[in-house]
Amino acid sequence: MNRRRLLSGIAGGCALAVTGCLGEEPGPGAGTDEPTETMSEDTPEPTEEPAESPTEEQPEPPTDTPETSVTDRSFEVTEAGCGRYVDEAEVAFEDESVDVTGTTNGSQACYTAELDAATYDPEGDELTVDVVSVRTADEDQACADCIAEIDYEAMITFARGLPDTVTVVHVHGDERRTVATVER
Template structure:
């Protein structure tokens, strides 16, 4: 109990002693000047946008020829990339190679690529469509730009896009598939 009383008394004494040091030494009359003194308080900025969570899921792998495109949707602090890659056969799947946010560039970089599954044993011999969804959740805002690159394996199909985030628009950006020039 004596410690509490001692600490309270010490705090009160320190506050009283310091109070006299806080004055500017003038006669108490305020002075005004039109020139800045260089001690302006910086305007507080909001917290920086940051990537909080991400997920990647392959939704479907089947024979087909509708591949190479992707859509980007930005809504409520969440960026969703839905795309379709091609694979050489049914032993292929998609993999998120890169999913990172660069705060200096205010850009989310997404790279998806078709890869052969390690556990594959018997594979259907057809070009497959690999459908995937990548989701990125942000805190304190959303990225100003989303850059998506994806690369298939069978036909060399690829798509790439950069989309600017619109405030709350939720609009999707679709990128056409470049056509293969030969096989």
């Protein structure tokens, strides 16, 4: 009988020893002095590489300032009729625009003037205004045989400043004639 008592004591002791191992894990802060590490699906795996520390350098601000640019152009013939051979222009610098007032000519009364181009060169900080005289009538249509004197106004609007130099060119067929160069 002693044998049965011994075996039953051993079995009872084993049952008590195993009960602590088979139970649920204790929650955080439940009874151990050792730190515990629990991983959830949202917790990233630890890496062997150290995380980058923030840099002390700040990015340099851009040194380029926005360039001057043409934002709008307008052109109007203010008067045209028989007159004399005139090729001239005046330039005025306004707050945000360059105004050109001029007179060009045509070989007959059926000619008018048009703004052919207003080109800004940022490297030379120069605006070139090309005004061309063009025939408005068909080639087979007769026109008064006189020199056409054509007055016009052009306005070129800028963003971020005005050019230092403005050159006005009158174009008659293949001939280009500089009629004004003005610096601010």
